Amino acid sequence: MSHDITHDGVADHHDHDHKPKGFVKRWLMTTNHKDIGTLYLIFAFAMFILGGAMAMIIRLELFQPGLQFVEPDFFNQMTTMHALIMVFGAVMPAFVGLANWMIPMMIGAPDMALPRMNNWSFWILPFAFALLSSTLFMEGGAPAGGWTMYPPLVLQGGHNVAYLVFAVHLMGISSIMGAINVIATIMNMRAPNVGYLNMPLFVWTWLITAFLLIAVMPVLAGAVTMLLTDRYFDTSFFNAAGGGDPVLFQHIFWFFGHPEVYIMILPAFGVVSEIIPTFARKPLFGYVSMVYATAAIAFLSFIVWAHHMFSVGMPLGAELYFMYATMMIAVPTGVKIFNWVATMWKGSMTFETPMLFSLAFVILFTIGGFSGVMMALAPVDLQYHDTYFIVAHFHYVLVTGAVFAIIAGVYYWIPKWSGHMYNERLGKIHFWWSTISVNVLFFPQHFLGLAGMPRRIPDYSTQFAEFNMWSSIGGFAFGLAQVFFIYIVWKTVRGGEKATGQVWEGAKGLEWTVPSPAPHHTFEDFGPVDLDKMAHGKTH
Amino acid sequence: MQREQENRKVLKIGLTVAVLMVGFGFALVPLYDIICDITGLNGKTGVLAAQDVRETAVDHTVVVQFDGTVNSDLPWSFRPKQFSMEVVPGKLYHTEYIAKNISTDDVTGQAVPSVAPNEASIYFSKTECFCFTEQLLASGEEKNMPVTFIVSADIPKDIDVLTLSYTFFNKNRMTTAEKQQAGNANHEKI
Numbered sequence: 001m002s003h004d005i006t007h008d009g010v011a012d013h014h015d016h017d018h019k020p021k022g023f024v025k026r027w028l029m030t031t032n033h034k035d036i037g038t039l040y041l042i043f044a045f046a047m048f049i050l051g052g053a054m055a056m057i058i059r060l061e062l063f064q065p066g067l068q069f070v071e072p073d074f075f076n077q078m079t080t081m082h083a084l085i086m087v088f089g090a091v092m093p094a095f096v097g098l099a100n101w102m103i104p105m106m107i108g109a110p111d112m113a114l115p116r117m118n119n120w121s122f123w124i125l126p127f128a129f130a131l132l133s134s135t136l137f138m139e140g141g142a143p144a145g146g147w148t149m150y151p152p153l154v155l156q157g158g159h160n161v162a163y164l165v166f167a168v169h170l171m172g173i174s175s176i177m178g179a180i181n182v183i184a185t186i187m188n189m190r191a192p193n194v195g196y197l198n199m200p201l202f203v204w205t206w207l208i209t210a211f212l213l214i215a216v217m218p219v220l221a222g223a224v225t226m227l228l229t230d231r232y233f234d235t236s237f238f239n240a241a242g243g244g245d246p247v248l249f250q251h252i253f254w255f256f257g258h259p260e261v262y263i264m265i266l267p268a269f270g271v272v273s274e275i276i277p278t279f280a281r282k283p284l285f286g287y288v289s290m291v292y293a294t295a296a297i298a299f300l301s302f303i304v305w306a307h308h309m310f311s312v313g314m315p316l317g318a319e320l321y322f323m324y325a326t327m328m329i330a331v332p333t334g335v336k337i338f339n340w341v342a343t344m345w346k347g348s349m350t351f352e353t354p355m356l357f358s359l360a361f362v363i364l365f366t367i368g369g370f371s372g373v374m375m376a377l378a379p380v381d382l383q384y385h386d387t388y389f390i391v392a393h394f395h396y397v398l399v400t401g402a403v404f405a406i407i408a409g410v411y412y413w414i415p416k417w418s419g420h421m422y423n424e425r426l427g428k429i430h431f432w433w434s435t436i437s438v439n440v441l442f443f444p445q446h447f448l449g450l451a452g453m454p455r456r457i458p459d460y461s462t463q464f465a466e467f468n469m470w471s472s473i474g475g476f477a478f479g480l481a482q483v484f485f486i487y488i489v490w491k492t493v494r495g496g497e498k499a500t501g502q503v504w505e506g507a508k509g510l511e512w513t514v515p516s517p518a519p520h521h522t523f524e525d526f527g528p529v530d531l532d533k534m535a536h537g538k539t540h
Numbered sequence: 541m542q543r544e545q546e547n548r549k550v551l552k553i554g555l556t557v558a559v560l561m562v563g564f565g566f567a568l569v570p571l572y573d574i575i576c577d578i579t580g581l582n583g584k585t586g587v588l589a590a591q592d593v594r595e596t597a598v599d600h601t602v603v604v605q606f607d608g609t610v611n612s613d614l615p616w617s618f619r620p621k622q623f624s625m626e627v628v629p630g631k632l633y634h635t636e637y638i639a640k641n642i643s644t645d646d647v648t649g650q651a652v653p654s655v656a657p658n659e660a661s662i663y664f665s666k667t668e669c670f671c672f673t674e675q676l677l678a679s680g681e682e683k684n685m686p687v688t689f690i691v692s693a694d695i696p697k698d699i700d701v702l703t704l705s706y707t708f709f710n711k712n713r714m715t716t717a718e719k720q721q722a723g724n725a726n727h728e729k730i
């Protein structure tokens with residue numbers, strides 16, 4: 001199927017590409033997994049900048065105590081929109097972009113299984129975010145009740161609710177279609193001799209992520225639909241006066257929300273599991289245990305949701321259950337971390353930029369995991385909850401976790417995409433600049449939280465002034481570093497040292513068997529591939 | 541092509557699962573109510589059963605605290621007449637709250653009760669309560685709001701304090717359709 005649909009009408013197999021001409025044909029109507037991957041990555045990058053700009057406004061206001069630059073209500077719009085845009089607009093689409101580019105090439109498939117749906121999943125996104133962002137210019141402004149959309153607060157902010165709900169619906173449809181596509185591709189499109197246990201870990205983590213997406217995005221869609229009907233059609237799902245219960249929303253939201261955080265981190269695990277063996281020049285340690293650990297994390301993510309709700313007044317038994325279940329997640333996560341470290345053990349390591357970002361990932365993600373385990377303790381979470389401590393926690397796992405893995409992946413694969421090597425010196429500058437500033441930005445927030453500074457507030461008591469100033473300075477520096485990243489990517493796409501097909505000396509995997517830049521069509525014949533080129537499943 | 545059929549099959553299964561999961565999201569609503577009824581998780585009070593009413597040893601008494609608040613949409617004042625009461629499980633007791641409409645309009649309110657701690661809530665039942673029906677107060681009117689309740693004789697010995705709390709909500713909160721009409725009427729005036 002993909003064979004004839006991806007093709008632009010000329011059915012031959014010469015080695016020069018047959019890219020469709022003109023913007024509309026090439027991009028708007030594309031069904032090519034590489035083009036769609038590129039679109040996803042560009043879109044995610046644009047959203048990263050937009051969400052980042054909002055973060056800069058937040059840090060500017062928090063630079064000093066007192067209200068200097070923005071109104072409190074606008075500040076709350078910024079925190080809400082920043083989170084929604086980063087979660088649904090930047091991190092998730094970036095991983096879908098990587099999946100589109102790499103999964104078919106990693107398993108020897110000519111394209112994604114359902115290429116026309118693939119086009120659709122992407123092109124829904126700009127509309128979803130146009131809808132969401134348009135609320136910024138409306139009377140009453142954008143949603144300001146937090147990305148968690150808790151009622152009754154979220155329902156008290158004017159008509160942006162309707163836009164928010166429909167935008168979330170569209171994002172949900174897009175992710176579900178994307179997930180189905182990933183599953184179909186991995187199950188049906190592998191080259192005939194590639195078995196499940198030959199697959200690279202990036203493919204495995206994405207397969208499991210796709211199942212999570214199909215399971216929980218619809219639940220979120222249901223929850224926001226109930227918000228919509230509570231607001232406009234006088235239902236009382238969450239309205240206490242009408243017999244509903246606002247706490248019910250929290251249960252439904254976090255039933256989605258906790259698996260969602262793993263949707264954002266499992267593909268990141270996959271990316272660093274590709275990169276570390278390459279630069280340690282050793283096969284990944286414990287490949288099969290990595291697969292099982294990923295599956296275990298995915299399963300556990302469904303039964304721990306109420307650790308976000310320790311303070312709503314649950315009975316003791318429930319608090320204990322969610323506490324122990326949550327702590328259990330640290331076990332498979334620990335397995336992964338030990339495996340990465342063991343992969344590097346006695347390897348002949350080199351420290352190119354993708355490896356540097358992956359190493360930072362391992363260390364800094366672990367810090368985020370530790371603060372997570374602290375918050376999993378129900379009795380002490382009563383102190384941490386809704387403070388800057390949790391802000392520090394999720395930025396360690398999401399920025400130095402998910403975002404660092406995406407950046408590492410971009411450096412790792414951009415020679416394959418563009419045919420050019422990035423400038424290693426600039427890459428290293430970008431790495432140190434980002435890593436130092438991100439710690440200046442988020443580490444002090446642990447202390448702020450422990451000292452009692454609440455999250456989502458535009459002003460604070462003067463005792464918090466110093467740490468906030470550091471945090472803001474780190475924030476501005478980190479923001480600037482990412483502008484520098486755009487420059488590096490731009491320069492690499494435009495020119496630079498020619499990349500070989502192999503690109504990295506120690507890299508294994510089918511993507512390195514095709515030339516750089518990867519031709520528009522690869523693995524078109526559905527034939528068997530050379531298993532010796534793959535990293536897993538054989539004794540070497 | 542074989543592969544095309546298999547891809548379509550995955551698509552169909554995937555979409556079916558997605559639709560079922562939307563259903564699951566909605567099914568959580570009744571499920572939540574059922575779980576709360578059984579466990580008293582959200583502080584909803586229990587239902588009176590025959591064995592609740594019986595003489596028990598007087599050595600176990602329970603302090604019931606009374607609490608009352610109004611939702612910000614409701615222009616009333618509302619408070620318990622008496623802040624706490626020591627009761628013997630298995631016996632009926634009576635108390636009152638006082639509500640006053642401090643606005644210039646007639647307003648209907650609806651009280652929603654809850655009992656803390658959650659573990660105690662299924663042992664607490666009301667035989668008569670102002671929260672069973674809507675309450676209309678004319679502008680400036682003050683009214684006594686009676687409650688008759690019983691703490692079940694089965695209540696565990698380690699619970700010796702429980703709190704009965706009411707929040708009064710505005711029932712006149714306009715429905716969306718009414719708001720729309722009011723809005724249109726305003727427009728016409730301008």
Ligand code: HEM
Pocket residue numbers: 148261262264265307308309326327329330333368369370371372373375376377381384385386390393394397398401402
């Ligand atoms: C060992 C693993 C982890 C544990 C034990 C853990 C535990 C927790 C707990 C208990 C909370 C709630 C804190 C509170 O509200 O008081 C929380 C919040 C959060 N976690 Fe984690 N976490 C872990 C890993 C992760 C990962 C991998 C991610 C994402 C990639 C993540 C993202 C978040 C987010 C976004 C929130 C905040 C949600 C909000 O209220 O806005 N966590 N975590």
Ligand SMILES: [Cu+2]
Pocket residue numbers: 257258261304305307308
């Ligand atoms: Cu969680």
